[in-house]
Amino acid sequence: MALAQSKERDQRDPMPADLVIAKLAQKFGNRLVTSQAVREQHGNTTTWIEGQPPDAVVFPQTTEDVQEVVRLCAAQRVPVIAFGTGTSLEGQVNAPRGGICLDFRDMNRVLAVHAEDLDCVIEPGVTRKQLNEYLRDRGVFFPIDPGADASLGGMAATRASGTNAVRYGTMKDNVLALKAVLANGEVIKTARRAKKSSAGYDLTRLLVGSEGTLGIITELTLKLAGIPEAISSGICPFPSVEAACNATILTIQSGIPVARIELLDAPQVRACNLYSKLTLPEVPMLFLEFHGTEASVAEQAERFGEIAQELGGGPLDWTTRAEDRSKLWQARHDAYWAARALRPGIQVLATDVCVPISRLAECVTATQRDIEQSRLVAPILGHVGDGNFHLSLLVDLDDADEVGRVKALLERLVERALAMDGTCTGEHGVGQGKMKYLAAEHGEPALAAMRAIKKALDPLDILNPGKIVALGQT
Numbered sequence: 001m002a003l004a005q006s007k008e009r010d011q012r013d014p015m016p017a018d019l020v021i022a023k024l025a026q027k028f029g030n031r032l033v034t035s036q037a038v039r040e041q042h043g044n045t046t047t048w049i050e051g052q053p054p055d056a057v058v059f060p061q062t063t064e065d066v067q068e069v070v071r072l073c074a075a076q077r078v079p080v081i082a083f084g085t086g087t088s089l090e091g092q093v094n095a096p097r098g099g100i101c102l103d104f105r106d107m108n109r110v111l112a113v114h115a116e117d118l119d120c121v122i123e124p125g126v127t128r129k130q131l132n133e134y135l136r137d138r139g140v141f142f143p144i145d146p147g148a149d150a151s152l153g154g155m156a157a158t159r160a161s162g163t164n165a166v167r168y169g170t171m172k173d174n175v176l177a178l179k180a181v182l183a184n185g186e187v188i189k190t191a192r193r194a195k196k197s198s199a200g201y202d203l204t205r206l207l208v209g210s211e212g213t214l215g216i217i218t219e220l221t222l223k224l225a226g227i228p229e230a231i232s233s234g235i236c237p238f239p240s241v242e243a244a245c246n247a248t249i250l251t252i253q254s255g256i257p258v259a260r261i262e263l264l265d266a267p268q269v270r271a272c273n274l275y276s277k278l279t280l281p282e283v284p285m286l287f288l289e290f291h292g293t294e295a296s297v298a299e300q301a302e303r304f305g306e307i308a309q310e311l312g313g314g315p316l317d318w319t320t321r322a323e324d325r326s327k328l329w330q331a332r333h334d335a336y337w338a339a340r341a342l343r344p345g346i347q348v349l350a351t352d353v354c355v356p357i358s359r360l361a362e363c364v365t366a367t368q369r370d371i372e373q374s375r376l377v378a379p380i381l382g383h384v385g386d387g388n389f390h391l392s393l394l395v396d397l398d399d400a401d402e403v404g405r406v407k408a409l410l411e412r413l414v415e416r417a418l419a420m421d422g423t424c425t426g427e428h429g430v431g432q433g434k435m436k437y438l439a440a441e442h443g444e445p446a447l448a449a450m451r452a453i454k455k456a457l458d459p460l461d462i463l464n465p466g467k468i469v470a471l472g473q474t
Contacts, residue, residue, distance in 0.1 A: 016076035017055045017098055023072055024058060024100070031059040031106075042083055042093060042101045048349050048397065049091035049433055054081060054101035061106045063179065063187060063218040070216065070462075071185035073100055079462050082212040084154025085127065087146075089350050090431030092158060092211050096466040102216065104153055110134050111219070118224045119176055119193055124153020124217050131222075140224040143168035146427070147333040153217045159209030161427035163332065166252070166385025167259040167291065170427065172208050174223040180207055180215035183458040193221055206453070211429055212464040214457045228291035231259075232301055233325040234318025236308050241265050241284045241368060241380070243311045245361035248286065248384045250307045252357060256300050260289035261385040262332055265368070268339065268379035268392075275338035276331035286384075287332055288318070289325070332381075339379045339392035347395045351410060353417035354388040354426030363420055364389055370412055374405045388426035414440075430468045438469070 024032050033039075034056045043053030055078075060066045073080045079099025086093055095101065104125035112121040115138045122131060129149045132141050146155065146162035154160075156178065161170040168174065177191035190203035207215050238244040241263070248261055263286060264272065270282045286308075290300040297320070305316040319325065331338075340348050355363045364380065371378045371391075382389025391413070395406050414424045414437050424437040439447055450469045454461070461471045 016078050017100075020072050020076050020078045020100060021056045024056065024069065027068060028058055028065075031061075033057045033059075039101075042081075042086070042103065043095050044086065045089075045091050045094060046087065046350070047089055047091070047433065048347055048395065049094065049431075052094040052096050054079075054095040055098045057083075057101045057103050059103050059106050063181065066102060066181045066216055066218050067185045067187065069100055069102060070181050070183065073462055074184060074460060077460050077462060079465050080216065081464050082124075082153070082157065082216050084124065084151030084157075085149065087148040087150045088154065088158055088431060089428045090425070090433035092429060092431040092464070092467060094432060094466075096432075099462070104151060107153075107218065113138060113140075114193070115140050115224070117193065118226070119221055120224055121219065121221050122152060123219060124151060124156075126152050128152060128155065135224070139227055141227050142174070142222055143225050144171055144174055147336075152220055152222065156208050156217055156220055157210065157212050158429040159427070161383065161386075161388065163260045163262055163289075163329070163383060165383055165388075165427075166261055167257060168225060172205055175204055175208050175220060176223055177221035178204055178207050178215075178217055179219035180217050182215050183460065183463050187218075188215070189219075191221075195223075209429070211431060211467050213454060213467050213469075214463065216463065228259075230294040230297045230320060231289060231291055231325065232297040232318050232320045233260075233287070233289045233328050234301060234316050235280065235328065236286045236288065236304070236313055236316040237281050238284045238286065238308070238311065238313035240365075242361045242365045243313055244284045244286050245364055245384060247304075247308050247311050247313055249357055249360060250311075251304055252385060254303070254307065256303055257290075257292070258288060258300065258304070258385060259291040260287065260329075261383075262287040263364075263380070263382045263384040263389065264332075264335070265380040267342070267377070268335060268381050271338035271342050271379055272331045272335060275341050276327075276334055278331055286313075287328060288316075289329075290318075294320075335379075335381050336392060339394065342379070343377060343394045343396075347397050349393040349395050349406065349410075350390060350428070351393065351413070352382075352388060352390040352426050352428050353413055353422055353424060354386070355417050355420045355422030357385075357387040359420040359422070360384060360387050360389075363416060363422070366416060367391070367413060370409055370416075374409050376402070376405060376409060378409075383426075386426070387422070432467060435468065435470065
């Protein structure tokens, strides 16, 4: 891969990027960085996809700054890659053809909060924790929680999800409007603040999940939720992953408005115990959270406990103490790092699929058998309330046989999910890593439609090229 990348970069005329960098240096001064360390940081990935750094990094502060960069790049056909916090998992921030990376670190203002309307307007560099800290005293919060303290622009671009999705939805459900810079440097606003509209094409949802390939987000209008009167969290052990999944299915089908319901298999619980200094029983486990009034959260917990008992699980151990809840969910969010600690010095490959909830138990248990038969270490966890689960594959990249077994398992995992009418990625996105699965998932006519949209909005293929659909260098 490295050799192929080198050849691709050598064949590319270096002059256009050099011309753009020289002009950007006059405009942005020390907000343009070309040092190798910074460039490599912005092409670095959190998986085994090889990092591909840009030619330079610019730190814009306004939408006008972004417009200027895009116009200069369009004139020379130089790629532009948007960068939030770099936590994406499928190579979304890589620069396979070089170009200019736009790091939105400095565009991190909350522009307006309309608590009475349950919405806010922010810049893309605001992270979810920053936003909720800002909102804390206003009685509202932003519920989408992917674990990492990702930028909200990046979360919109990758259609992120997380632990609260079973109740509050994903980013596609919580972005009301966007401001974005198109490939020609023009700015569009996709919608107003109204909660619903039937006026024209839904450009908001077209851009949400487009991973910076159709436009560069410079402003978001987000849906907020009221902070619940009472919150309770709990843990519930099960004799098997299948029993935990079936309890999840029954919970959703029974109409219990659970806010979070997270699966950890026994290896993942063991990892969390070691890393987060917990003392949980090392068996398959559900982490749960209920939102509502004091009476309703108690009732929800009681009803779930009855379901768990029917399936051989329990007892449900739940608490309303904020410090206990924080410790529990911090351990869940640290699951990736906990898994790494099981084999120090080994690469972690995080991947996900999503299936209809009725097929969840079947898919997870089949995957467990596949992991065991493949002689691999891969803790499982998931946002199982919506059928989405993750593998943290621990891979020795110097062991060719092990790498081969991992690649084969990944292929079977996606094939299994698609055979159950699921998807190759529930929330990680496509990037470079999962492009090859889109034909099997969507079919060629749908891919052709995606390419047509890409060509219409970005005819020069300069916006994050080589992601989702490949047009080739034009």
